[in-house]
Amino acid sequence: MTLKRGVPARHALAVYWRTWFAQIRSIVEYPADLWVMASAGAVWNILQFAFLAVLFANVPDVAGWGYHEMLMLSGLLSVAGGCNALFWDGAWSTGSMVIKGDIDYRITRPAPVIIQVGSSHIGMQSIGEVVFGAAMLVYGWIGAGIGLAAVPIGVLAVVCAGIIQSALVTALCAVNFWIKGQASIFAFLLIELQGNAMKMPLGIFPSGVRLVAMFLVPVAFVNFVPVSVVTGHMPAWWLAGVPAAVLGSVLLAVGVYRLGLRAYDSAGH
Amino acid sequence: MTHSLTVDRALVVISFKRRLAYKSHWFFGLAIGGGSMLIAMVMWQNLIGSGTLSGYDWDSMRAYTIIGFVAATMVFGAADWVMADRILDGHIAVDLTKPVDFQRARAAEYIGSMLSTFPTAVMGVVAAWLLFEPPGPASPLAGLLTLVSFALMFPLAFGLTYLSTLVCFWTKRYMGIMWLREALLSFFSGLMIPLAFMPGWLQAVAWALPFPHFTTTPSAIYLGRVDTLGALGLLAAEAAWAVGLWALGWLVFRTAVKKVTVHGG
Numbered sequence: 001m002t003l004k005r006g007v008p009a010r011h012a013l014a015v016y017w018r019t020w021f022a023q024i025r026s027i028v029e030y031p032a033d034l035w036v037m038a039s040a041g042a043v044w045n046i047l048q049f050a051f052l053a054v055l056f057a058n059v060p061d062v063a064g065w066g067y068h069e070m071l072m073l074s075g076l077l078s079v080a081g082g083c084n085a086l087f088w089d090g091a092w093s094t095g096s097m098v099i100k101g102d103i104d105y106r107i108t109r110p111a112p113v114i115i116q117v118g119s120s121h122i123g124m125q126s127i128g129e130v131v132f133g134a135a136m137l138v139y140g141w142i143g144a145g146i147g148l149a150a151v152p153i154g155v156l157a158v159v160c161a162g163i164i165q166s167a168l169v170t171a172l173c174a175v176n177f178w179i180k181g182q183a184s185i186f187a188f189l190l191i192e193l194q195g196n197a198m199k200m201p202l203g204i205f206p207s208g209v210r211l212v213a214m215f216l217v218p219v220a221f222v223n224f225v226p227v228s229v230v231t232g233h234m235p236a237w238w239l240a241g242v243p244a245a246v247l248g249s250v251l252l253a254v255g256v257y258r259l260g261l262r263a264y265d266s267a268g269h
Numbered sequence: 270m271t272h273s274l275t276v277d278r279a280l281v282v283i284s285f286k287r288r289l290a291y292k293s294h295w296f297f298g299l300a301i302g303g304g305s306m307l308i309a310m311v312m313w314q315n316l317i318g319s320g321t322l323s324g325y326d327w328d329s330m331r332a333y334t335i336i337g338f339v340a341a342t343m344v345f346g347a348a349d350w351v352m353a354d355r356i357l358d359g360h361i362a363v364d365l366t367k368p369v370d371f372q373r374a375r376a377a378e379y380i381g382s383m384l385s386t387f388p389t390a391v392m393g394v395v396a397a398w399l400l401f402e403p404p405g406p407a408s409p410l411a412g413l414l415t416l417v418s419f420a421l422m423f424p425l426a427f428g429l430t431y432l433s434t435l436v437c438f439w440t441k442r443y444m445g446i447m448w449l450r451e452a453l454l455s456f457f458s459g460l461m462i463p464l465a466f467m468p469g470w471l472q473a474v475a476w477a478l479p480f481p482h483f484t485t486t487p488s489a490i491y492l493g494r495v496d497t498l499g500a501l502g503l504l505a506a507e508a509a510w511a512v513g514l515w516a517l518g519w520l521v522f523r524t525a526v527k528k529v530t531v532h533g534g
Contacts, residue, residue, distance in 0.1 A: 193301070
């Protein structure tokens with residue numbers, strides 16, 4: 001299999017991992033940053049846990065969802081965000097690279113630009129997010145009484161959640177090819193609103209919000225749909241939508257990035 | 270007016286104008302803050318319905334959520350990155366040569382940036398008022414004291430943010446520090462969930478920190494959950510935290526500044 005301009009997929013993957021490991025080597029040189037960032041991710045998740053514990057000490061359920069089911073929602077969302085930060089955090093640098101003309105270097109190298117940009121940074125908060133998010137997910141899973149038989153679905157859900165999350169963030173960060181700015185405001189907006197809304201059952205929101213989250217910006221397939229299926233809130237056939245959302249969001253990210261690269265005119269023009 | 274006050278005023282105005290120049294910040298702040306407020310409204314409406322939870326009915330929760338939105342807009346929308354970047358990129362070396370107190374100058378800039386969040390806060394509150402019609406303050410005095418609480422939020426937010434940016438003397442990035450501070454503030458201020466919902470020991474932990482004064486104090490005064498004496502006590506505690514954090518910031522800066530190494534020099 002070869003990518004655009006004859007770059008073999010295996011080579012692109014090798015470039016990705018070499019860059020990623022180079023970032024790891026760079027991170028361990030600054031232990032204070034590593035610990036501050038990892039603690040930030042961990043504390044954020046512990047407080048999400050505390051929020052749900054406090055909430056459910058006062059209410060028996062939220063729109064028919066119990067404590068452990070809601071923990072799974074929050075946990076899977078955290079793991080997805082953590083995977084994005086761990087494996088694809090460089091996408092957030094797209095805006096800054098466009099402004100500074102840093103994309104120039106990436107265009108001249110023999111590897112896909114999107115791979116080079118995606119692997120150019122690791123968000124160290126991901127360590128706390130992934131570990132404590134997974135802890136919430138597993139604790140919720142056990143507490144909700146979901147057996148081992150559904151574990152393959154859980155693993156698939158985690159992998160797909162990470163990919164959908166990274167792809168949606170990439171697509172929205174690529175908007176900076178046209179709307180210039182250091183900050184990826186649209187991606188940040190997605191993360192903020194998703195972080196607030198998608199830790200709740202989608203059923204409490206008006207139908208317009210539900211439609212947007214399911215079909216327009218498919219954030220529901222990151223955590224809500226898989227958790228709904230394994231907990232019995234949605235029929236199993238909805239699971240087919242998860243790989244479809246993966247495919248759709250990846251194609252969207254690649255498409256928008258390619259269009260963005262065509263519109264890219266380096267710095268100072 | 271002394272020279273220092275003139276400098277302070279100039280820094281407030283420059284920071285205010287710099288922030289207002291980026292109109293997209295208004296939209297962005299409104300979209301994030303307003304979106305979060307709507308989500309919170311939907312959640313509480315669903316949970317409370319026509320009943321009450323920990324002393325909050327739907328009327329009081331609407332007012333509580335709007336007060337939380339205003340506090341979050343003011344605190345999260347201010348220019349903390351400017352302060353952190355001066356330390357991280359070495360501009361602090363230039364600041365140290367100026368005949369201006371570093372902490373006071375940053376306070377003036379920070380307050381200027383907080384003032385620039387007013388258009389976002391006002392637009393959000395007007396929209397929320399039209400959409401949700403929250404109840405008015407428990408009394409005119411309660412309304413006035415709520416405004417005092419919001420005014421005290423300026424030095425309090427600066428003290429907290431300044432202390433957290435000073436951590437940049439020991440780190441290479443600010444992002445994690447900011448997230449840590451915002452996570453703690455969201456939870457212990459009552460922004461995420463009112464403190465009244467928490468068990469006694471967790472409420473005690475929260476009240477031992479400066480965070481509750483960002484949402485719980487103004488909302489408790491506004492809704493009449495405390496009497497006048499209680500309100501004055503809360504405001505005194507808020508003011509004491511503002512002074513204490515200022516002093517702590519001054520002490521930490523004296524130690525931290527000895528670590529300045531600009532570009533390895």
